[in-house]
Amino acid sequence: MNEHRLLIQTNDTQGLVYNISKILFEQNLNIESNSEYVDNETNEFFMRSVITGEFAQKDLLRKLKDILPVNAIIQLTKKAKKDIIILATKEMYCLGDLLIKHEAGDLDANITAVISNRDSLKNLVEKFNIPFEYVTHEELSREEHEDLLIKAIKKYDYELIVLAKYMRILTPNFVKTFPKQVLNIHHSFLPAFIGANPYKQAHSRGVKIIGATSHWVTNVLDEGPIIAQDITRVDHTYSWEDMRDAGRNVEKVVLSNALDLVLKDKVFVYGNKTVIL
Amino acid sequence: MNEHRLLIQTNDTQGLVYNISKILFEQNLNIESNSEYVDNETNEFFMRSVITGEFAQKDLLRKLKDILPVNAIIQLTKKAKKDIIILATKEMYCLGDLLIKHEAGDLDANITAVISNRDSLKNLVEKFNIPFEYVTHEELSREEHEDLLIKAIKKYDYELIVLAKYMRILTPNFVKTFPKQVLNIHHSFLPAFIGANPYKQAHSRGVKIIGATSHWVTNVLDEGPIIAQDITRVDHTYSWEDMRDAGRNVEKVVLSNALDLVLKDKVFVYGNKTVIL
């Protein structure tokens, strides 16, 4: 089935839905599903349509451009598995969760490589016949290490880079190199407990709930647009290690859910927020 | 602001969104928000638009009917507080929650009356200057009692009847008299624990989570279309009374949330399910 996802983001104007739906109608497309949202504060319009049928992509895009404002964002993606590269450091639970989903055929993605600044995950990754690249950061400046990291990434196909407990801070240069392509899981309910050791922070604060947040990576640490969050309950009997262990289940599920939304082209970025249709 | 809600439910056909949006565009309406959903199994189309602007209601409805299938359901409602009647028996927590919201101006509804088969809630209701009707069921057959109940209801304005812990089973005659107008809160996570004493059932089964369900009332007990559900955690230390007490917070929030969705004209009924846009 020739299924495409059409995403449009633009200023709202009267007749916008009519004008867009007119073009889709005239192209003789089937609309399998259609979601729209207008942010009433900023008057920004978001639309995601799943369309099937035979059509000329260029023709459709040209016609849409003709009726939409110049700065409208139009994205037309064929439904297909996306290539992703996973970056990890040493913890297995997020990476392992994605590897199992990949092996089971439950991930709408091809994991083309796993890259780590340590070598301890090599054995796990290679069980699944996925290339593993070890790019140590030892005795290297942050810039030198990232240069090697970027080179390693570019050896493989990717549409998306997933940080599955990659425990190094990325430089603006890295972020700029892969714009809107880097997805992270942070082990707290952001914006609570930004930075290092969130479980120790949470334990010290005596919270009754801990969480995890998956977000796009931007230049500001732990401040990128949030895609998914979830929580679990804890109490005074939890040491910080218990919180960490309980949190791992949340982290892996949140990362997996956020990745799923991204792979289905459901996530719009707007300012520092996401709109998910 | 002249705000209306337009709800359309019909078989999906190619060009449907185009044809509807064409009419809305030609009426010079502003679409404040627009949600659509197509059930791919049954090909049923649902749309909810919030529209503002000056327009002739009859004209709009006629034009929509012209392009929609004969059996399409079209509903055009002006944004306004709806009149509701609350039925309760003796427990205060759901009724009290609605009375406080009403008093605070946080409920998109006018409570025109509270009717009970007991008189113990009279004192609470009259504090808020809301008419209270006591319709005892004692020494009456179910049919006799319901006749009196229906008469009491019809003394007041209503678009909706809310069962806020009304602990009597309603007959098919009652359901038929107020079609798609009776909203109930059931004190379990349906379909678990249908019928009487769900907290005792839950306690006896040793569940670790209890819940509440708000649903439309139909002729089959506890089987009507579900609008909202929520849960809370319990453990072995909870007696059934503790479960009941913990559940009350869930019940009142679920009923309040479901009522809010109904008052905002967000709930479509489709078969034995709801679509909420």
Add this chain to the structure above:
Amino acid sequence: MNEHRLLIQTNDTQGLVYNISKILFEQNLNIESNSEYVDNETNEFFMRSVITGEFAQKDLLRKLKDILPVNAIIQLTKKAKKDIIILATKEMYCLGDLLIKHEAGDLDANITAVISNRDSLKNLVEKFNIPFEYVTHEELSREEHEDLLIKAIKKYDYELIVLAKYMRILTPNFVKTFPKQVLNIHHSFLPAFIGANPYKQAHSRGVKIIGATSHWVTNVLDEGPIIAQDITRVDHTYSWEDMRDAGRNVEKVVLSNALDLVLKDKVFVYGNKTVIL
């Protein structure tokens, strides 16, 4: 039934449970329930026992003191409704929730007065025949206002002061005047969104979950020991006002749950945390 709650907090030592249980046994008490917790990091021991039977309170306390370290905290409380004073400003939902519970007999407390820095809640409170004190802050310094507030509080019996959306910051003098007696509800999932307008902050940050936190009031704003937290899900369609409205249900339930724990003498304070047995 002569039911008491015995709470002990002290350094753990070998034989502690044995020595305490020996005394309870020799007093011929029935232990209805017993919970213990040792913080393994700090070696602090917490115990809460519900005991029934005829016994001499002074004798029991003296014997416990004899075997416990000098700085042990021993609390013996007869099960009874506690007197509480509620402070509020203008929002009804938390106050109303407590008033309804009080009216229904579902609160283990007597609300002896409601005090507000505005007069708009007077009408609601007096429906329930509870004294309402209006202590305006207008044209007064913070200190002058608090002096009047403290005087108003002291006119009534109280064991606990509940801030049910009291929107003024309290001074160290106030906190010192009512040590470990002031319970607050904060409208965010602390420590996220400390300070003013947490729902606006949450909306601006684009979070997918909002929450509420009930905590003891200390001199550091929003930093006191957390008693209870809960959350609800939101998405991009929520304006900050929608978040506020959704959050209100969470706030009132969290405050009610925290108050319930305090009224049942289940909450120990230890450093900046709580232990709940």
Add this chain to the structure above:
Amino acid sequence: MNEHRLLIQTNDTQGLVYNISKILFEQNLNIESNSEYVDNETNEFFMRSVITGEFAQKDLLRKLKDILPVNAIIQLTKKAKKDIIILATKEMYCLGDLLIKHEAGDLDANITAVISNRDSLKNLVEKFNIPFEYVTHEELSREEHEDLLIKAIKKYDYELIVLAKYMRILTPNFVKTFPKQVLNIHHSFLPAFIGANPYKQAHSRGVKIIGATSHWVTNVLDEGPIIAQDITRVDHTYSWEDMRDAGRNVEKVVLSNALDLVLKDKVFVYGNKTVIL
């Protein structure tokens, strides 16, 4: 560290805690943590203590037996990884989750074998160097198949059998062969949707929440004592396959959490319920 877990379940009597703690004290044991619970309806007493120190096991058990009723259940377990056998059919997500935890060293267990009635999981299991036994049910009666299954199980060490999406109903003979040793994950929020295809049932009923339940296996299908439950939210846009996919994350987390409780000797079975200390 010589850490043991002592579990006692018996009728409550006055002085019970005193008598037990006296013995523990006289054995010069350190009590690392201690939890007690009395079911006030049935007067049943439950205690779990984590103890360290040098002591004679037999001596301790004898002394406890001397002071406890004849039918008291006393269990003394050295803290150690337990041997477990996993039964699965064809779905990877629960099995894979346990394999990754095992590989990461995050599971307090040794997986000694995985046994399946299909051979499709062989490849995954053998990546982790764990024995895989294929015991087909084809062309066999239920009894014949179970005989082979039991033989396969008995080839390996086990203290616990985990059904990680094992999709065959077990006979009373199997249950009797491994009493209180078989842990299952059911893909619904029991007791809702007992039996086959719970996600199809949930979809058909139009629920707004789906869940998963981990329980001990007894002779009555899906009726054994519940250890852990959790839920996730769904809405009208979910097909039953979407519900299944969303549910898988819940199932694997619930099974993992329940297994963790069992491996830590925290789960008492009492009638058809569990007490978790």
